[in-house]
Amino acid sequence: MKMQEKFIKFITDNRLAENGDEILLGVSGGVDSMVMAHLFITSGFNTGIAHCNFRLRGADSDADEDLVREFASAYNVPFHFSRFDTEDYAIEKGITIQMAARDLRYSWFEKTMEEYGYNLLALAHNKSDRTETILLNLTRGTGITGMAAMKPRSDYRIRPVIFASRDEILEYARQYGVPWREDKSNQSLKYTRNKIRHKIVPLLREINPSFDDTMWENAGRFSEYEQIISQYMAGVREKSVKQINNDIHIDIRALVSFSPLKSILFEIFTPFGISPSGLDEVGALLSSESGKKIITRTHIIYRDRKELIITPGSPAEFPAKVINKPEDLNKTGLTVKAEIREISHPFKPPASRLHITLDAELVKFPVIIRRWKHGDRFIPLGMNNFRKLSDYFTDRKFSVPQKEKALIMESDGNIIAILGERIDNRYRVxxxxRKILEIILKEPFLISGS
Structure with missing residues (x-):
């Protein structure tokens, strides 16, 4: 069977595309993507070509762009391109060049698809790429998901030449005169993937001459195993996991009733920055006292009573802000609006806890906005006696992360309000x-959900 026949059959069998689809082709100028583009165009699909110039290889990067542009022009196919300051982006984000290029590429692809009406993105990964990715993921401990990597289709992303080996693609390019350029960095052994490609895979092919076919079959089975695990985990999550606003709450008693527990912890917690080696720490958190936490690069995992709570971000320091006059509240980044205005009676304070109204004559400036601390106390609205904030939070069943995020406003040594929660009764309207200090807070400062 000819390559083009295999290509069309693979697309049909895997339902990658159909008549009417508008397909954006990610084309670097390398042999894989140039062959993919040639196959799509000569097969009659509706396509456009997208090229990223990462400006990492000087004149070579520009030559890649020129080649792809000329190819698109020769076949009268829409050509989209973008040039990136990849190194600056990597430094700004604190990530590797490879990660930066990936982020920039896919972000721009998505914008281009939306702007020009493409519904599919074609990527030119081949069978050899899939083998290398599985081996790379094996070294990283990515679990079954990594073993099932590079599926023919992932949502709107399709991989229509993943059935073909690198040798088959090279042969097609030579046979049909498809132009392409070689990225010299593909030969450099400073990149882990290239070490696998040039050192590890050749040894495995010596052991098993059909190694690539074997890995292809393994990937298919891994994909099926992934579906089985996904179905099982759906049941685990249904009984033990719930999302409240941006936080994930996990019922510990329900969670530990499932097995194998460590593998379940892997599936639940690795998306939140826990490495495989950190699973024992999560296991210890299941039996620790309330208030203990694990901080990852992207999330905080708290033990809170009978739950684990996963919340985005890291414990951010909040330096106290001194507000010298009412209008300066609008410079804090915490408010939608803050002003002093006159009112007439009867006056009904808004019900939203994001909408604070205080008797302006009682609020003495400067005021201070800060994190609460142990020993703080106030008179909750509607009450007559002081309550420690720690006791108030306990009575209100605040979670550990809610307590950590709580901000208070202080005037002349007195707490005026817990922002987004409750004002002090002494400052009520x-x-x-005659005049109120009206403050409308931004959504993130609503700290209680009840």
Missing amino acids: TSET
Whole structure:
């Protein structure tokens, strides 16, 4: 069977594309993507070509761009391109050049698809790429998901030449005169993938001459195993995991009733920055006291009573802000609006806890916005006696992360309000109030959900 026949059959069998689809082709100028583009165009699909110039290889990067542009022009195919300051982006984000290029590429692809009406993105990964990726993921401990990597289709991303080996693609390029350029960095052994490609895979092919076919079959089975695990984990999550706003709450008793527990912890927690070696730490958190936490690069995992709570971000320091006059509240980044205005009676304070109204004559500037601390106390709205904030939070069943995020506003040594939660009764609006300090907070400062 000819390559083009295999190509069309693979697309049909795997339902990668059909008549009416608008397909954006990611084309670097290398042999894989140039052959993929040639196959799509000569097969009659509706396509456009997208090229990223990462400016990492000087004149070679520009030559790649020129080649792809000329190819698109020769076949009268829409050509989209973008040039990136990849090294600057990597430094700014604190990530590797490879990660930066990936982020920039896919972000731009998605914008281009939306702008020009493409519904599919074609990527030119081949069978050899899939083998290398599986081996690379094996060294990284990515679990069954990594073993099932590079599926023919992942949502709107399709890989229509993943059935073909690198040798088959090279042969097609030579046979049909498809132009392409070699990225010299593909030969450099400073990259882990290239070490696998040039050192590890050849040895495995010596052991098993059909190694690539074997890995292809393994990947298919791994994909099926992944579906089995996914179905099982759906049941685990249904009984033990719930999302409240941006936080994930995990019922510990329900979670530990499932087995094998360590593998379940892997499936639940690795997306939140826990490495395989950190699973024992998560296991210890299951039996620790309330208040203990694990901090990852992207999330914080708290033990809170009978739950684990996963919350985005890291414990951010919040330096106290001194607000000298009312209008300066609008410079804090915490408010939608803050102003002093006159009112008439009867006046009904808004129900939203994001909308604070205080008797302006009682609020003495400067005021301070800060994190709460142990020993802080106030008189909650509607009450007559002081309550320690720690006791108030306990009574209100605040979680550990909610406590950590709580901000208070202080005036002349007195707490005016817990922002997004409750004001002090002494500063409430009464029938005697003529002017109010009105503060509308941004959504993130609503700290209680009840």
